[in-house]
Each structure stands twice: as structure tokens, then as C-alpha cells.
Amino acid sequence: MATSGKGLEHVVLGDSSLTLVAGETGGLSYRGFDIGELVPRASYEGVVHLLLWGEPPARDPPERLSAELRERRIVPHALARRMEAVPPGLPPLEAMRSLLSLLGSPEWRYPPTDEQGLDLIAKTPTILAQYVRRSSGRAPLPDRPELGHVAHFLYQLTGEVPPAAKARALEQYCIMLADHGMNASTFALRIVISTQSDLISGAVAALGALKGPAHGGAPSKVADMLDAVGTPENAERWVEAALGRKERLMGFGHRAYKTEDPRAVLLKQIAKEIADPERLRVAEAVERAGVAALQRKRPEARLFLNVEFYGAVVLEAVGLPRELFTPTFAVARTAGWAAHAKEQSQDNRLIRPDVRYTGPAPGRGWPASPA
Amino acid sequence: MATSGKGLEHVVLGDSSLTLVAGETGGLSYRGFDIGELVPRASYEGVVHLLLWGEPPARDPPERLSAELRERRIVPHALARRMEAVPPGLPPLEAMRSLLSLLGSPEWRYPPTDEQGLDLIAKTPTILAQYVRRSSGRAPLPDRPELGHVAHFLYQLTGEVPPAAKARALEQYCIMLADHGMNASTFALRIVISTQSDLISGAVAALGALKGPAHGGAPSKVADMLDAVGTPENAERWVEAALGRKERLMGFGHRAYKTEDPRAVLLKQIAKEIADPERLRVAEAVERAGVAALQRKRPEARLFLNVEFYGAVVLEAVGLPRELFTPTFAVARTAGWAAHAKEQSQDNRLIRPDVRYTGPAPGRGWPASPA
Numbered sequence A, B: 001m002a003t004s005g006k007g008l009e010h011v012v013l014g015d016s017s018l019t020l021v022a023g024e025t026g027g028l029s030y031r032g033f034d035i036g037e038l039v040p041r042a043s044y045e046g047v048v049h050l051l052l053w054g055e056p057p058a059r060d061p062p063e064r065l066s067a068e069l070r071e072r073r074i075v076p077h078a079l080a081r082r083m084e085a086v087p088p089g090l091p092p093l094e095a096m097r098s099l100l101s102l103l104g105s106p107e108w109r110y111p112p113t114d115e116q117g118l119d120l121i122a123k124t125p126t127i128l129a130q131y132v133r134r135s136s137g138r139a140p141l142p143d144r145p146e147l148g149h150v151a152h153f154l155y156q157l158t159g160e161v162p163p164a165a166k167a168r169a170l171e172q173y174c175i176m177l178a179d180h181g182m183n184a185s186t187f188a189l190r191i192v193i194s195t196q197s198d199l200i201s202g203a204v205a206a207l208g209a210l211k212g213p214a215h216g217g218a219p220s221k222v223a224d225m226l227d228a229v230g231t232p233e234n235a236e237r238w239v240e241a242a243l244g245r246k247e248r249l250m251g252f253g254h255r256a257y258k259t260e261d262p263r264a265v266l267l268k269q270i271a272k273e274i275a276d277p278e279r280l281r282v283a284e285a286v287e288r289a290g291v292a293a294l295q296r297k298r299p300e301a302r303l304f305l306n307v308e309f310y311g312a313v314v315l316e317a318v319g320l321p322r323e324l325f326t327p328t329f330a331v332a333r334t335a336g337w338a339a340h341a342k343e344q345s346q347d348n349r350l351i352r353p354d355v356r357y358t359g360p361a362p363g364r365g366w367p368a369s370p371a
Helices: A035-041 A044-053 A063-072 A077-083 A092-103 A114-135 A149-158 A164-177 A184-194 A199-210 A219-229 A232-244 A262-274 A277-297 A307-317 A322-346 B035-041 B044-053 B063-072 B077-083 B092-103 B114-135 B149-158 B164-177 B184-194 B199-210 B219-229 B232-244 B262-274 B277-297 B307-317 B322-346
Strands: A012-016 A019-022 A027-030 A354-357 B012-016 B019-022 B027-030 B354-357
Touching (some): A027 A035, A027 A044, A035 A262, A044 A164, A063 A114, A063 A149, A077 A092, A077 A114, A092 A114, A092 A322, A092 B199, A114 A199, A149 A322, A164 A262, A199 A322, A199 B092, A219 A307, A219 A322, A232 A277, A262 A277, A307 A322, B044 B063, B044 B149, B044 B164, B063 B149, B077 B114, B092 B114, B164 B262, B219 B307, B219 B322, B232 B277, B307 B322
Antiparallel strands (some): A019 A027, B019 B027
16 A cells, blocks of 8 residues: 655646646646746637647637637626625635635536636636625626736726736736646645536635635735835845744745746746836845745755745736735636646546544444433 | 555545544444444434544533534524525535535634534534525424434424434434545545635535535435336346446445445445335345346456445435435535544645646747737
8 A cells, every 4th residue: 555645745646738847947837838938928818728728729819719718707697696695895715715606507517518617717707806896885897808818807806907017917927827737726626526526616626725825825925024024124134033933934935846936937027027116126135035044044945935925026016905816816727727627527536545544443332322 | 756546546645533444344433433333322413522522422412512513503694694695496415515605704714623613513404404495485494402413404304303213314324424534525625624724615625526426426316226126026137237238336336345335234224124115125126136246247346335325215214305315415424524624634734746747748839929
């Protein structure tokens, strides 16, 4: 019997042709396309095409797929009414679990279809944005068909057609976050799909995992940290004090990467283009101080910047409030979830590991009988 | 790097002191108490005590815990109103995912507490029963404090205080189904909790996995099969014909057991006490024909009766419609989910396996740039 560490670290679940995470060298590619190739060149819709069908579209953005996502993002009246069930004012990530669940219906049956995958990708941003608007007493906005998938999401949240640079920055963020191999949310989804359950049940499970701060739930704390640091000059002292209190530095370290997270490098470039210069200086100072302090104190851990650090700076710069950082991550990741559900269903087997039983030996006698 | 089969078969996730599934010998015990000891002697509340706190109660049923579950099962008006968001008439298992999600709120934060666990166990049957009643235009029933956890669930569903024999039969079913080691739903829940997400998110993920027919979604098909067989005399011919069509026999086979599932043995005894005698004869004839045919045709597979076979006969005999078979399984399993969430949180580490990348090599060039 094979054994493993507690977190299934280094245990191979199986094969996947979706995403290569090269943790030692800092590489990330979707179906053979490096993230450094995709971020400057691809559209989010093009990446959806790549993830779902295995090949890039003939032209990017892909005309037919973009049109289909545009149509599917419109929430029919009956569905919008159903979503109103979720009480306003919840943390968006909490609300999102119920919104996604209510998106389901008996038609979403196993196996997941491409149409269902596109529906999940297209409607998740809309139902999230409509919920956020409703929570602050604002009506849903009319669809703007000229806007692409990501720009339209940002438009719905901010109420304004976003400047091209901001829309593109968020689109690049979403491309980078669209998939990441066998992370905890994708793993939860694949387990659900492995029982021949439906895509919505899988996506709801994935969202529940993403909600945990150890997976997707902490990027807003990077922004809190930058606030707390305040000025570039304060970074070193602040970092030393935090580490002295045994606090984890937000935005550093990722189990998969033993060098810089390639997304962190790209997000830093984007942040340099669109972030407030003062904010950027604080972030860069915290980066320098954090990397130096961690290499001094825990060199064996090889902790580098992760995707959350400059991800938070970018999301802030495009105008998103902190409570929408992780929900936006989820919106981006729906593409990966749909693609993993499809891949899992194509060669499916129930995922069910063993555990080592460490409790009392069998044969104990029950103390008393019910009356 | 350790490797494993596609379904993580024989991979050890870690330690657990909850449940020992002895697949080769057909043993099942919770914290050292064999299922054959618990089923005749314990109350469901006593088993909840055992699973959550590791020891049996001093007296069974446990007075204080029973009172607490009784109080917590009452759904406050505001919560009942929230649940009305879920449209009536859905398959109960589909509805249940949204009902459970809506039971959540920002107060359900990590780590899971005993109070949250008890709330999940107590309220799940009530919100399910109230949904089922609402779907058929019936008002929720007033609470009957004299009824224990399982009897009260049955009362709410049927509208009548159940005869003692039926209530006890369902209670014994729920004791047997309360936990089962690292099954797919519990595994999905533990992954969600491993990200430091909340208990409701974990339970919703678990429910999504249970929804799949390869895990919890097929017991109603056993009843359909018994209908199709019709008479004991028809069993052998029907089984041969089904196997000739390469169909899976419903209620046979379980990945964990290479001999008879101990729950199947106990459920057969219960079925003999409460099931309609004619129905029982059909079931026994299908059992005989199925076991004989499978041992002849696939002796290497060692396929025996599983929990679903006589489970379906018992659930039918206590008066539950087929669409409530798997939801009732879920109601029983909430005890295990709460206990596993607690255990996971007590020594937590993010669960994140690897995959073997089998796609194209990195370095491909993207065909075209966005406008």
C-alpha cells in the first residue's frame, strides 16, 4: 500500500493534459502555451477555447465563442428572481456559493457538456455582479454587447465602461488565474464529478474550497498589509515586526513553487503600468523586505512572492473592492473548473483514498441501551 | 515521487480515529464500536456523541445532547423564509444543495465548532422535510418534542407519528450510514475544510459528491429493479438478462468491501422484520440470483450485496418515497461530516495532490493577438 504525507503532497492523482505547473523552474503553461506567451497575446475567450477544446482558436478573440459567451451571460428573468432568494449584504464569497447552487437545475446532469461549461463561465460573473449591485440597492445594468467577457464583468461591478487599460489588466489577471493544475478547489470539483455528479455541484464544491484562506481567501489581506505598512520607508521595520510576532507574511509562499511564481512576475509588470505610483512603491518595498527577511530566516523554505501579492495591487488598481478579490479569482477560475470537469468525465473513476485508522480497536461494548 | 492509480485507490490520505472499514473481513466500527454492537443497542443521538467526542455517552440516549439537537432542529422564521428561495418541485437532492448552502452565513467560520456540527445535524432533516412538504403544498408541521432525532424526521416527512418499529428501523439505518471512512463525500468535505473554509461549504461539497450515482445516488434504482423483477420466480431470468445486456446489477459491489458489506447483513435482518413479505421474497430471490451469477461470471471481482440493496427495502418499508432515499442517506451522514470536519481542523494541512501532465510540451506560439 502506497503511503503519503498528510496533504497528499507528491501523490499523483492521475493524468491531465490541461496545465503544467513547473514548480522548480517557475513555469506555468496551459496545453503547451506558456503563461508569458498568453498574457500579452491572448484574450480570455481565447484561453477558454484553449482550455475547453485543447487547441487555440483559429483567430483570437474567437468570434463564435465570444458571441456564445455574450448570449449566455444574460440572466433570464426567472433565474434572476431565483437569485433574489440570497439575502443581500452577505460577504460576496458566501453569497456566491448559494448563487452558484441556485444556478443549478435538474438539467445540469452528468456528464458535463460544453454548453454547461460555457453557461457556468458566462453566467457566474453576471450573477455575482447583479448580487453585488442588489446588495447596495442598485439595479442590474443593461448588457453592453460591445464589451468582451472580462470588460463586461468590470463594467457591471463599477457601473462604468472601464478604460481599455484597466479592462485589459483585469483580463490578463483572469488569463493567469484561469487554471492551475490540481489545486484544492479543482480537486474538490474532480472528486464530485468522479461520483458522476453534475457540473454545478462540482463548481459549488470548488467555490467552497476557494473560500478557505489557505487556498483562495486571503488576497484582500495583502491590501490590508500594504495599508498597515503605509510608506515604503516603513516596510523593513513592519516586516521584521510581523515576523517577530510569528505572523505569516501575506502574499508570500506557494506549495507548488520553489522559486518565483511566474504569475507574480507578470502581475508586477501589469501593476507597474496601472497602479497608483505611491501604492506601487509601498508594494515594492514590502516585496524587497519580505523576500530578504524570509531568505535570511527560513532559507530552506524557499518562499517567494505568490500570485496574491501583485494580484491584489492589480485588482485594487482596476477599481475592485477587497471583498471582491477572491470572487474575481473564482470568476476567472470557472474556465479551469469547466475544463477539469470535462477531462475528469472523459476517463472517469471514483476518487476515494484510504485513511490509516488510529482509533481504539474494535470490540468495545456499548454502555447502555435505549429505552 | 509516489504514484497511484487513477482513483487514489490504496493511497493513504492520513490518520483518522473515526471509522475502521475492514474491507477484507467485512468489519465496520466507529471509534472501536462494531456496527453490530451499535445497531441493536445505540440511539442515533448516542452515535452522534460517539463520533463527535470520541466516547459513548454515559447513558444512551444522551439526555443533554438529545435536548440540544431537539432545540436546534427548530428552524427560525427568518431562516425558513430564506429557504423559500429554493423553488418547489426540484428533485430533493438538487434542492438540498441550495438549502444547505442557504443554511450558511458569515457566522459559520473556520474552524468548525461542535455547536455548528450539531446545528448541521439537527437542521438538515428539518429543512429537507419542510422543503418536501412545501413542494407538495403542505405547511410545515409543529415540532413534536417527544420524538427523537430520526423519528421526528420521519414524522415530518410522512405527517404521522411513526410506529415505533418503523422509527427504530430508520434510526438503525441512520446509525449504519452515519459514517464510512474516507468516502468521496467525506473526502470532498475534508478538502474544503483543509483550505480553512467553513463547515457549511464542506457539507455542500459533500452533498454534491453524494449526489453522484457512483457514490450515493443510486439506491432508488434498487427499488426500480425490484419492481421490474416483479416476482421471486422471475429473479434468475431477469438477472441473467440484465447481465447479458452488460448492465450493472443495482445494490451489488463496493470498492471497500471484498466480502459482504456488514451493513447489508444488518439491513437484511431489519428488512425481514418490517418489509412487506412479498417484497422481501423478491429481494431475497434477486440477492440469490445476483450473488450466484456474479460469482460465476466475475469471480475475481468478489462482488457482494452492498448497503443500497436492503437499504432500499428498509427505506421503502418505513414509508419513504424513492426520491428521498439518497437525501435520507445525506441526513444520516451529516454526523460523519461534522466529525470529519472537526478531525480535519484539529491537525490541518492543505490537501493538494499532484497530477502527471500529459499535454503538449510548453513553448507553443499563440496564433494571433487580440485587436
